[in-house]
Structure formats: C-alpha cells, structure tokens
Amino acid sequence: HPQAPGKLYQFKLVLLGEAAVGKSSLVLRFVKDQFDDYRESTIGAAFLTQTIHLDDNTTVKFEIWDTAGQERYKSLAPMYYRNANCAVVVYDITQASSLEKAKSWVKELQRQADPNIVIALAGNKTDLSSRRAIEREDAQAYAHDAGLLFFETSAKTAANVNELFTSIARKMPLDQ
Ligand code: GDP
DSSP: OTTSOOEEEEEEEEEEESTTSSHHHHHHHHHHSOOOTTOOOOOSEEEEEEEEEEETTEEEEEEEEEEOOSGGGGGGHHHHHTTOSEEEEEEETTOHHHHHHHHHHHHHHHHHSOTTOEEEEEEEOGGGGGGOOSOHHHHHHHHHHHTOEEEEOOTTTOTTHHHHHHHHHHHSOOOO
C-alpha cells in the first residue's frame, strides 16, 4: 500500500572537500532544489535533513553535515566524520588541486572513520565542462580502486545530484 509507513532508516552523512568545490551547493540542490551563484561560505558546519523514498516500504533519512573547506576548520572535521555512516567527498572538475585534496580526505576517512562508512566521490561543476581539468575516466578509475561510489554532478543544473544521494541510500545497510 503506498500510504503504508514502511521502514525509516536514519543515517549521518558528512560532506568533505576543498573550499568552493560546491559542497553547500550540492546540499542546497538536494534538500531544497535551489541554486545560488553568490552563496556565502559555510562557517564551521551546517546541518540539514532530507529523506529519500527508495520504495513503498523503505525511506532513508539523511542527517547532512556540511563542513567548511577552509584550512582553518580542518581540525573540526573528525568531529563530523567520527560517527558518520556515509560521506560525500567533493572535488571541482575544473580545479586539479581539488581532486588531490579529495584523495587526502578519502585516505583520512579510510584510516579514521567507521570502517563500514560508505564513501562517494563527486566531481562537481560539470556545467563548466569547457574548463575541465580532470578527466572523468581518471577520477572514475581512482574511485573504483579506492572502493568509492562515483558521480559527476552539477549543483547548478541539478545533473546527477539526486542520483548521487539515491545511490548512497541504496548502498546503506537496509534489511530488505
Ligand atoms: P563549498 O565551499 O564547497 O561549500 O562551495 P559552495 O557551495 O559555497 O560553492 C562555491 C562556489 O561555486 C559558489 O559560487 C557556487 O555558486 C559555485 N558552484 C557550486 N556548485 C556549482 C556548479 O555545479 N556549477 C557552477 N558553475 N558553479 C557552482
């Protein structure tokens, strides 16, 4: 029955990545289906929730912790990923340095976070493909080797944003 409540699963999700890669924008797109070209930077961390109905019997609720990318907040990150069930590590396809930063976050998560954490790598800003600095195949090969989900996204056009979060939801431990 479509009105049946089914099961509600709740997971803590953390966003990590270099400043200005679009972490807050991906959250804003996913939670409110909005985009803002002139967003102010996140200070510290921000908290939002969003639910995904996977099927009539299964709802996944994400508690989303959007962390600030600035170096001066880096020491706060363990507080956010320590109890996280899943993580989205974001880079900007137009900024080569941002993939290196993403790889270092992945390494830190794989060493320090919950061993069962589900990690997705997101190459954001695909709408700026004329300025692309990171080939999709290279990032995808890295993600595959590191055991990560992988999506290229655009918070601006919404491309692949729901797919990213839905694929994380499907990867979570749900007893079905
Ligand atoms: P954060 O510091 O990683 O949270 O990045 P923000 O979400 O604050 O975004 C940084 C800047 O990039 C802002 O000016 C956004 O409008 C812009 N931005 C974010 N996502 C995209 C995208 O998919 N495409 C384009 N063209 N700009 C984006």
